[in-house]
Amino acid sequence: MKTDVDVLVIGAGPAGSSAAALLHKQGFKLLMVEKQTFPRFVIGESLLPHSMDLLKEADLLECVTRQQFIQKNGAVFLRGNETCNFDFSAQFTSGWEYTHQVPRGDFDKALADEVASRGVEILYNCGVSAVRFEPSMATATLTRAGGETRAVTARFVLDCSGYGRVLPRLLELDEPSKFPTREALFAHVTGDRRPQGREEGKIWVCIHPGGAWIWIIPFSNGKTSVGVVALPEFFGQYPGSPSEKLRSILESDPNAAARLNGMSFAFEAQTIKGYACSVKRLFGPRFCLVGNATEFLDPVFSSGVTLALASANRAAKVLTRELRDEAPDWQKEYGDHVMQGINTFRAYVTAWYDGTLQDIFFASGRNPEIMRQICSVLAGYVWDVKNPYVSQADRALKLLAHILRR
Ligand SMILES: Cc1cc2nc3c(=O)[nH]c(=O)nc-3n(C[C@H](O)[C@H](O)[C@H](O)COP(=O)(O)OP(=O)(O)OC[C@H]3O[C@@H](n4cnc5c(N)ncnc54)[C@H](O)[C@@H]3O)c2cc1C
Numbered sequence: 001m002k003t004d005v006d007v008l009v010i011g012a013g014p015a016g017s018s019a020a021a022l023l024h025k026q027g028f029k030l031l032m033v034e035k036q037t038f039p040r041f042v043i044g045e046s047l048l049p050h051s052m053d054l055l056k057e058a059d060l061l062e063c064v065t066r067q068q069f070i071q072k073n074g075a076v077f078l079r080g081n082e083t084c085n086f087d088f089s090a091q092f093t094s095g096w097e098y099t100h101q102v103p104r105g106d107f108d109k110a111l112a113d114e115v116a117s118r119g120v121e122i123l124y125n126c127g128v129s130a131v132r133f134e135p136s137m138a139t140a141t142l143t144r145a146g147g148e149t150r151a152v153t154a155r156f157v158l159d160c161s162g163y164g165r166v167l168p169r170l171l172e173l174d175e176p177s178k179f180p181t182r183e184a185l186f187a188h189v190t191g192d193r194r195p196q197g198r199e200e201g202k203i204w205v206c207i208h209p210g211g212a213w214i215w216i217i218p219f220s221n222g223k224t225s226v227g228v229v230a231l232p233e234f235f236g237q238y239p240g241s242p243s244e245k246l247r248s249i250l251e252s253d254p255n256a257a258a259r260l261n262g263m264s265f266a267f268e269a270q271t272i273k274g275y276a277c278s279v280k281r282l283f284g285p286r287f288c289l290v291g292n293a294t295e296f297l298d299p300v301f302s303s304g305v306t307l308a309l310a311s312a313n314r315a316a317k318v319l320t321r322e323l324r325d326e327a328p329d330w331q332k333e334y335g336d337h338v339m340q341g342i343n344t345f346r347a348y349v350t351a352w353y354d355g356t357l358q359d360i361f362f363a364s365g366r367n368p369e370i371m372r373q374i375c376s377v378l379a380g381y382v383w384d385v386k387n388p389y390v391s392q393a394d395r396a397l398k399l400l401a402h403i404l405r406r
Pocket of ligand 1: 010011012013014015016033034035036042043044045046047048126127128129160161162163164165166184272275290291292293296298299301302303304305306308
């Protein structure tokens, strides 16, 4: 049956734009529908080196490089006077040795504009409010900001709506995350006293003495993203407005305080809570969930955008085969692949919050080869099953912490 487009892409974040770039290259007719106007603020600003491979494959690396984002060469974990400094040049998996810290308004707009310049139609200010699936096609209802609606038919729907979770909500696929509900309080600031040289663009993750952790992500525009993640009761101890709370929390961590005590807020601090989510399944007849519309674990290892790009890459490849009537095995080719990445990071997030990883990061007798293997996970190379800290992540981390604690 003839449809308006081959693929309807919901959402123009990194997942949507990169999937659209790859599918457009294969000659399919696409429509990308985005609820907001760009540039828009979204949190999630620290990329991982593996994202560079994925951007390159979608021919999107050049438009990112043109933005002159700051180079991120690694990740530094700090607890009081202890430091664990990962440099992406010291990795087990051969791959990119750097990536970027990106204000997402600029990054997402650069990707979407590039895709539009190649001929993909993007409708901004237009949300997908309903989708009806029939055996031969899907019909989506698009609702403009003013309220007018229009129907679009497609052979397939890629849900890249991130926190909008369009199809998980409409098809009742949402499942609660097994992680406890955490909260993040964040802002952009100026006046960050950064380290110099190669260290300047690294992300800092500071372990606050009260049981929270803090991110510090420097940008090339002179601003720095700062945020605190903790259980909701942690924030209750700090009085005042969101910015006053954030300032007090940063002042009460020695490492954040030393770097940020001259800072000014670029905007009032904001809160996001209950962001961890899961789904019953990742695909079905004529649809597939991609990026944050699948499962989101936790921000601690900056895995979100890389997983969004990786799932988009794989979805575009499997969908290309489907649209050419090659009957791909979605479970094997898409579901298992995406879950391999998510589950590796799940083991690290679990080990972060139960203290296993901190015992490893701040141990005195760290083995350089093992640290290279862990560094590759922090760089996003979570599909390299030759790395034992990928293929047996959970077991390997527990065993290592046990040995280092003795
Ligand atoms: C506190 C916090 C910190 C984080 N830090 C990092 C980090 O440092 N690094 C990292 O990689 N990740 C981080 N993340 C995760 C990151 O935010 C996401 O993983 C990433 O944005 C996912 O990209 P996406 O393309 O799937 O979705 P999004 O970037 O959310 O894009 C989805 C798009 O869909 C649009 N949309 C929604 N509903 C509809 C609709 N009905 N119709 C049409 N369009 C719609 C939205 O407007 C949006 O533009 C963090 C997350 C949190 C909560």
